[in-house]
Amino acid sequence: MNPLDNLLPRLATRAIRRYLVGADQRWVFEPPPQGWMPPRLERTSLYLHVPFCRNCCPYCPYNRIPYDPALVEPYTQAAIAEVDWWADTIGPAEIKSVYIGGGTPTLALDSIARVLRRVRERFRLTGDICIETNPADVDNETVQQLHAAGVALVSLGVQSFHPRHLAVLGRSYSPTVAEQALALLAESGFASINADLMFALPGQTASDLTADLARAAQLGANQLTTYPLFTFPYTSVGKYLRLTAVRMPDLRTRRAHYRAIGRWCAQHGFERVSVWGFKRDGVPRYSSVTRDGYIGIGPGAGSHLPDGFVLNTFDLNSWIDAARAGRMAVALRMAFAGQMSGWWWLYWRLYDTRIPLDDLDAVLGQDAPKARLWLRAVEQIGLAVRQRGHIELTEPGAFWLHLAQNHFALNYVNTLWTQARREPWPRAVSI
Ligand code: SF4
Known part of the structure; x- marks a missing residue:
C-alpha cells in the first residue's frame, strides 16, 4: 500500500480520537504481556x-x-x-x-x-x-x-x-x-x-x-x-x-x-x-453487537473486558491446541486507557440511535462534558433531537453518523483481521 493512500482520513481519524479519548490511549493490539490474566468479573x-x-x-x-x-x-x-x-x-x-x-x-x-x-x-x-x-x-x-x-x-x-x-x-x-x-x-x-x-x-x-x-x-x-x-x-x-x-x-x-x-x-x-x-409487537430485542462486556469462546472470538479488548487466535488448529492444553487462546490485546471504555459505550449507544443522557456522567466520568458538547453539536446540525432524558438520532442522523462510524470501524476491523488471519499469533497491529 502506498503510505500516502488515505493519508487525510487517517490523520483526521487520529486527531478526532486523540481529542475524544486522549493521548494516553494506544491504538495497538499486541500479544498480552507476560503474566497478564483477565480480571475477576461479577x-x-x-x-x-x-x-x-x-x-x-x-x-x-x-x-x-x-x-x-x-x-x-x-x-x-x-x-x-x-x-x-x-x-x-x-x-x-x-x-x-x-x-x-x-x-x-x-x-x-x-x-x-x-x-x-x-x-x-x-x-x-x-x-x-x-x-x-x-x-x-x-x-x-x-x-x-x-x-x-x-x-x-x-x-x-x-x-x-x-x-x-x-x-x-x-x-x-x-x-x-x-x-x-x-x-x-x-x-x-x-x-x-x-x-x-x-x-x-x-x-x-x-x-x-x-x-x-x-x-x-x-x-x-x-x-x-x-x-x-x-x-x-x-x-x-x-x-x-x-x-x-x-x-x-x-x-x-x-x-x-x-x-x-x-x-x-x-x-x-x-x-x-x-x-x-x-x-414490532414489543418482543425482546435480538442484538449481536451492543453488549457492554463479554467473553469470547472460539477461534477469532473477541472479548470486551473492563481493562481492554482481547482477540483469540483466528487459526482453528492453534486455538484447539491452546484451549485443550488449558492455555490462554488470546493472541492480541488492546489495553484501555482513560475513559476508553466509556467512549466505547457511547459508540454503541449511537448504534442504538438513542443515548441515555442520565448515564453519561457515570459512564464517561471526566470526559462526560466533552461528550455532551459533541452531542449538542450533533443536535444543532439536525442529526439528533432531544427527548426526555435521552437524545435520539433522526433518520438522516442514523444514516450519516453510522456511515462515519462504519468508515472507522471497518477500517479498524479490516486492519486487525487481515493480520489475524495471516498468522496465528501476530505481533503488534496498529489500528
Ligand atoms: S461464509 Fe459468511 S456469510 Fe456465508 S454462510 Fe458463512 S458466515 Fe454466513
Missing part, C-alpha cells in the same frame, strides 16, 4: 463463535472455514476447555446473555448444546440465548434442538427473497427454502424472530427491498435487521465484482434504500431499535 455476557460454513460466501468478512464433520468434535472439546479456562480465570460470573454466531452455528447444534451445558455448570446463566441460523439448515429437528438448548431469540440469515440477489451473494438456497425456514421458526414459540436482509446489493431496487421486508413480516418475522454489503479488502468481493461485471450501488442509491427501509418500517408498525434494526 457479571458479563458470552459470545460463542462456530467457524464452520457449508457455503463460503465471497463477500463474507467473518472467521470461517469449510464445514468438515471431523473437525466438530475437536472444536467442541476445545470450546468446553475454553469455558473452563474463563471460569477458572474470571470466576463463576453471572452471564447476562449468550450470543452464538459464526460461521454457521446450525451446523453444530449438538456441539453447542454441550458447550452451553458447561457454561451452565461453570457460570450463573441468567440471560437469553440468541443464535444465528441459516435457511438451508432449518427443519423440525433444528427447532427441537434449539428449544432443548434453551435458545430464546433466533435470527435467520435470509439476505433476500429474490433469486438473482441470492445468486449475486453466492448463496446456495432458493427463496422458497428461506420462506419455509422463516415460517417454521415464526410458528415455533421463540421469543423473537429476526430476519437479516441485505440492501445496496448490485442491481437491487428499492422496491425489491421493500418487497423483501414485506415478505419477511408476512412470514412472521417480528424483527428486521437490514445491512449493506460490506466490502473488506481481504474478502474476495473485489475480485467477485470484477468477475461478474457488476458494481456496488453508489452512495445515492444506498441512501435511497436506507430511506425506503425506514419509511416502510414506520408504516408497518416496526419501531427503530438500532441504525439497521427494527422490531
Whole structure:
C-alpha cells in the first residue's frame, strides 16, 4: 500500500480520537504481556463463535472455514476447555446473555448444546440465548434442538427473497427454502424472530427491498435487521465484482434504500431499535453487537473486558491446541486507557440511535462534558433531537453518523483481521 493512500482520513481519524479519548490511549493490539490474566468479573455476557460454513460466501468478512464433520468434535472439546479456562480465570460470573454466531452455528447444534451445558455448570446463566441460523439448515429437528438448548431469540440469515440477489451473494438456497425456514421458526414459540436482509446489493431496487421486508413480516418475522454489503479488502468481493461485471450501488442509491427501509418500517408498525434494526409487537430485542462486556469462546472470538479488548487466535488448529492444553487462546490485546471504555459505550449507544443522557456522567466520568458538547453539536446540525432524558438520532442522523462510524470501524476491523488471519499469533497491529 502506498503510505500516502488515505493519508487525510487517517490523520483526521487520529486527531478526532486523540481529542475524544486522549493521548494516553494506544491504538495497538499486541500479544498480552507476560503474566497478564483477565480480571475477576461479577457479571458479563458470552459470545460463542462456530467457524464452520457449508457455503463460503465471497463477500463474507467473518472467521470461517469449510464445514468438515471431523473437525466438530475437536472444536467442541476445545470450546468446553475454553469455558473452563474463563471460569477458572474470571470466576463463576453471572452471564447476562449468550450470543452464538459464526460461521454457521446450525451446523453444530449438538456441539453447542454441550458447550452451553458447561457454561451452565461453570457460570450463573441468567440471560437469553440468541443464535444465528441459516435457511438451508432449518427443519423440525433444528427447532427441537434449539428449544432443548434453551435458545430464546433466533435470527435467520435470509439476505433476500429474490433469486438473482441470492445468486449475486453466492448463496446456495432458493427463496422458497428461506420462506419455509422463516415460517417454521415464526410458528415455533421463540421469543423473537429476526430476519437479516441485505440492501445496496448490485442491481437491487428499492422496491425489491421493500418487497423483501414485506415478505419477511408476512412470514412472521417480528424483527428486521437490514445491512449493506460490506466490502473488506481481504474478502474476495473485489475480485467477485470484477468477475461478474457488476458494481456496488453508489452512495445515492444506498441512501435511497436506507430511506425506503425506514419509511416502510414506520408504516408497518416496526419501531427503530438500532441504525439497521427494527422490531414490532414489543418482543425482546435480538442484538449481536451492543453488549457492554463479554467473553469470547472460539477461534477469532473477541472479548470486551473492563481493562481492554482481547482477540483469540483466528487459526482453528492453534486455538484447539491452546484451549485443550488449558492455555490462554488470546493472541492480541488492546489495553484501555482513560475513559476508553466509556467512549466505547457511547459508540454503541449511537448504534442504538438513542443515548441515555442520565448515564453519561457515570459512564464517561471526566470526559462526560466533552461528550455532551459533541452531542449538542450533533443536535444543532439536525442529526439528533432531544427527548426526555435521552437524545435520539433522526433518520438522516442514523444514516450519516453510522456511515462515519462504519468508515472507522471497518477500517479498524479490516486492519486487525487481515493480520489475524495471516498468522496465528501476530505481533503488534496498529489500528
Ligand atoms: S456469510 Fe454466513 S454462510 Fe456465508 S461464509 Fe459468511 S458466515 Fe458463512
